Amino acid sequence: MAVxxxxxxxxxxxxxxxxGVEFIFGLPGGSTIxxxxxxxxxxxxxxxxxxxxxxxxxxxxxxxxTGKTAVVLVTSGPGATNTVTGLLTALMDSxxxxxxxxxxxxxxxxxxxxxxxxxxxxxxxxxxHSYLLKDPADLxxxxxxxxxxxxxxxxxxxxIDLPKDISAALLEYGGKEDGRDFHLPGYVVPTRGDEEAIxxxxxLLGEAKRPLVLVGHGAVISNASPELKALIETxxxxxxxxxxxxxxxxxxxxxxxGMLGMHGTAYANKAVIECDLIMSVGSxxxxxxxxxxxxxxxxxxxxxxxxxxxxxxxxxxVDVGIIGDAKTVLAQMLPLLEPGDTADWVKRVGRFRRExxxxxxxxxxxxxxxxxxxxxxxxxxKAVVVTDVGQHQMWAAQYMxxxxxxxWISSGGAGTxxxxxxxxxxxxxxxxxxxxVAIVGDGGFQMTLAELATAGIAKLPIKIVVINNHYLGMxxxxxxxxYDERYSGVDLEGNPDFVKLAQSYGLxxxxxxxxxxxxxxxxxxxxxxxxxxxxxxxxEKHDNVFPIVPAGAALRNMILEPPKRKLEKPTGGT
Amino acid sequence: MDERRILSVLVKNRAGVLTxxxxxxxxxxxNIESLSVGETEEREYSRITIVVSGDEYILEQIxxxxxxxxxxxxVMYLPSDGTVCRELVLVKVSASPEVRWQIVETATIFRAKIxxxxxxxxxxxxxxxQGKTNAFLNLLAPYGVREVTRTGLTAVVRGDRxxxxxxxxx
Numbered sequence: 001m002a003v004x005x006x007x008x009x010x011x012x013x014x015x016x017x018x019x020g021v022e023f024i025f026g027l028p029g030g031s032t033i034x035x036x037x038x039x040x041x042x043x044x045x046x047x048x049x050x051x052x053x054x055x056x057x058x059x060x061x062x063x064x065x066t067g068k069t070a071v072v073l074v075t076s077g078p079g080a081t082n083t084v085t086g087l088l089t090a091l092m093d094s095x096x097x098x099x100x101x102x103x104x105x106x107x108x109x110x111x112x113x114x115x116x117x118x119x120x121x122x123x124x125x126x127x128x129h130s131y132l133l134k135d136p137a138d139l140x141x142x143x144x145x146x147x148x149x150x151x152x153x154x155x156x157x158x159x160i161d162l163p164k165d166i167s168a169a170l171l172e173y174g175g176k177e178d179g180r181d182f183h184l185p186g187y188v189v190p191t192r193g194d195e196e197a198i199x200x201x202x203x204l205l206g207e208a209k210r211p212l213v214l215v216g217h218g219a220v221i222s223n224a225s226p227e228l229k230a231l232i233e234t235x236x237x238x239x240x241x242x243x244x245x246x247x248x249x250x251x252x253x254x255x256x257x258g259m260l261g262m263h264g265t266a267y268a269n270k271a272v273i274e275c276d277l278i279m280s281v282g283s284x285x286x287x288x289x290x291x292x293x294x295x296x297x298x299x300x301x302x303x304x305x306x307x308x309x310x311x312x313x314x315x316x317x318v319d320v321g322i323i324g325d326a327k328t329v330l331a332q333m334l335p336l337l338e339p340g341d342t343a344d345w346v347k348r349v350g351r352f353r354r355e356x357x358x359x360x361x362x363x364x365x366x367x368x369x370x371x372x373x374x375x376x377x378x379x380x381x382k383a384v385v386v387t388d389v390g391q392h393q394m395w396a397a398q399y400m401x402x403x404x405x406x407x408w409i410s411s412g413g414a415g416t417x418x419x420x421x422x423x424x425x426x427x428x429x430x431x432x433x434x435x436x437v438a439i440v441g442d443g444g445f446q447m448t449l450a451e452l453a454t455a456g457i458a459k460l461p462i463k464i465v466v467i468n469n470h471y472l473g474m475x476x477x478x479x480x481x482x483y484d485e486r487y488s489g490v491d492l493e494g495n496p497d498f499v500k501l502a503q504s505y506g507l508x509x510x511x512x513x514x515x516x517x518x519x520x521x522x523x524x525x526x527x528x529x530x531x532x533x534x535x536x537x538x539x540e541k542h543d544n545v546f547p548i549v550p551a552g553a554a555l556r557n558m559i560l561e562p563p564k565r566k567l568e569k570p571t572g573g574t
Numbered sequence: 575m576d577e578r579r580i581l582s583v584l585v586k587n588r589a590g591v592l593t594x595x596x597x598x599x600x601x602x603x604x605n606i607e608s609l610s611v612g613e614t615e616e617r618e619y620s621r622i623t624i625v626v627s628g629d630e631y632i633l634e635q636i637x638x639x640x641x642x643x644x645x646x647x648x649v650m651y652l653p654s655d656g657t658v659c660r661e662l663v664l665v666k667v668s669a670s671p672e673v674r675w676q677i678v679e680t681a682t683i684f685r686a687k688i689x690x691x692x693x694x695x696x697x698x699x700x701x702x703x704q705g706k707t708n709a710f711l712n713l714l715a716p717y718g719v720r721e722v723t724r725t726g727l728t729a730v731v732r733g734d735r736x737x738x739x740x741x742x743x744x
Contacts, residue, residue, distance in 0.1 A: 120590055124590070124593060125601055130590075132590070184644065186585075186586065186641075186643070186646045310635075310638035310642050312638075314638075
């Protein structure tokens with residue numbers, strides 16, 4: 001029987017359905033019209049965004065909230081270049097995503113045709129891999145390979161540059177097995193770790209007097225929570241986590257000291273300074289957590305579990321490097337463990353926690369931290385919390401504890417302002433029926449706020465909490481602390497009235513201006529579920545995030561509260 | 575301390591692979607002294623030979639970051655002994671009738687080939703390792719070297735082993 005011929009676009013959509021894709025986030029244009037045409041009456045729901053950056057961040061939020069590979073569909077030229085920030089965000093944070101960009105027809109490639117961009121060339125540094133399709137016969141294999149690469153090993157964004165003549169061409173598609181003959185001899189997916197190295201790590205863990213486990217995003221991605229919990233509880237080892245590792249080991253657990261690093265808790269950082277062994281599970285020793293590389297726990301034994309061989313010894317030279325999937329490696333390690341005596345150490349870090357708690361003043365003006373504490377309480381720790389980037393993000397990390405890895409979504413590596421709202425939309429689409437809270441600053445929110453329309457149309461009951469201090473607060477904080485209060489480019493005068501703005505999109509708006517109103521307003525917002533609502537929290541304008549480790553400084557130089565004297569400009573880092 | 579090493583990279587013969595490799599060096603600030611590339615015994619693969627320099631940490635990073643590229647099949651540093659290294663040099667040198675025969679004699683000693691002759695110049699082709707090619711160019715310098723073009727080093731391990739046989743050694 002002859003195989004029926006379909007257009008490249010139809011085959012593409014068929015494969016997306018086979019891959020279990022529920023949503024496509026995107027915006028059409030000339031070169032993608034055939035693909036949008038093929039989506040009509042198909043089982044995939046198209047989420048039309050107002051800007052391509054919004055589409056990529058939505059896909060990102062969806063992928064992080066569900067663990068599934070998300071799909072973006074944009075047009076050529078500016079459509080494609082508008083995804084670059086989102087690609088960087090996804091690459092830095094290892095988020096599985098397939099981004100399909102339309103392209104000018106093959107015959108016009110290189111002729112500076114209308115809306116032509118060298119999308120492959122522009123995006124090489126921000127993708128895990130990419131394809132420029134030149135032969136329709138390659139389409140099934142390329143699309144399936146893209147999903148395979150995006151979702152396996154260390155996940156990441158994969159881009160397909162799809163010329164219009166390829167999506168319009170007729171080809172024979174042989175179904176599920178067609179195109180499954182991947183030939184990727186250079187691609188290895190590590191799973192099991194080296195037995196000998198794991199044995200050594202287990203022995204060192206048992207011998208250590210002051211061991212510490214550092215939990216990173218890799219632990220979340222590999223669903224290593226049960227194994228991690230078993231290891232921690234068996235061995236009685238205190239835990240610190242990175243910004244993206246939040247929740248892989250419950251932050252409410254008595255052995256969890258919370259986030260370490262630049263704005264980590266003082267007790268987490270003190271534990272890092274004093275430990276005699278630190279084992280990283282899927283963290284890449286980012287400069288935001290390590291501070292000065294050469295002064296990062298110099299006396300401690302270091303063990304590093306990572307699925308990416310290039311991360312071992314990249315930033316911190318380790319004593320034992322284990323390449324493998326975090327969940328598998330921990331499962332291999334569990335039977336080898338013999339608990340040591342950590343009782344004194346656990347007691348000592350417990351004292352750090354009591355002596356150096358997170359603190360702020362609740363009286364007087366409205367404080368962002370206070371809003372977060374109340375929000376956390378109202379959500380009972382169960383909400384999916386999505387943040388933007390800046391001061392509010394750090395306060396959220398400090399006060400919104402996460403007990404599950406997929407309940408905390410934030411742009412870590414790239415630090416992308418504008419991420420929060422679209423990512424929350426993606427998260428809510430992926431997790432309908434669960435409470436989703438977007439905590440954003442007035443600065444980042446305005447970079448992608450056009451997606452309020454997207455949230456409104458889909459009637460997503462997201463709570464958008466704008467921590468509004470009328471400043472680019474994190475930069476202001478540095479200028480305040482380290483640059484002699486010479487404020488430059490941080491005053492956001494001209495902000496709109498966010499409540500009216502929400503209303504103009506047909507959304508519900510709330511406002512909090514006094515501490516006494518926090519609970520009542522948040523409660524009303526949490527009870528409003530007919531669509532998105534925005535809560536404008538007019539917070540104290542001059543607050544800084546503490547603790548802070550100045551960029552490029554060692555963790556022991558942590559500053560716990562507003563200093564009385566002038567500080568030096570940070571010497572390194574950003 | 576900086577070390578100079580020859581890196582052999584087996585890649586899938588696909589559009590953009592050289593850009594990915596070169597881009598990685600540019601972005602991470604690694605030095606390329608020379609780079610040569612061509613198809614291998616199988617058309618599906620190309621081999622890139624890169625001469626790099628850096629300290630132990632940089633050399634290790636270069637290898638790991640290259641290995642991360644999906645189109646890179648195999649990366650290895652060729653052993654400094656036990657490797658055949660060659661580059662091809664074309665040199666156009668001023669050759670007035672008075673000195674012409676001296677230059678031809680030098681070329682003969684180096685087993686170089688005269689590939690073009692004009693009234694005032696000779697163009698010579700020489701193949702060898704870089705010690706040899708550099709020595710030859712130094713000897714020609716006094717005559718007036720007008721143009722030099724070199725392919726960069728290409729290299730292969732001696733004996734019956736192939737790049738694929740070196741899995742995770744070194």
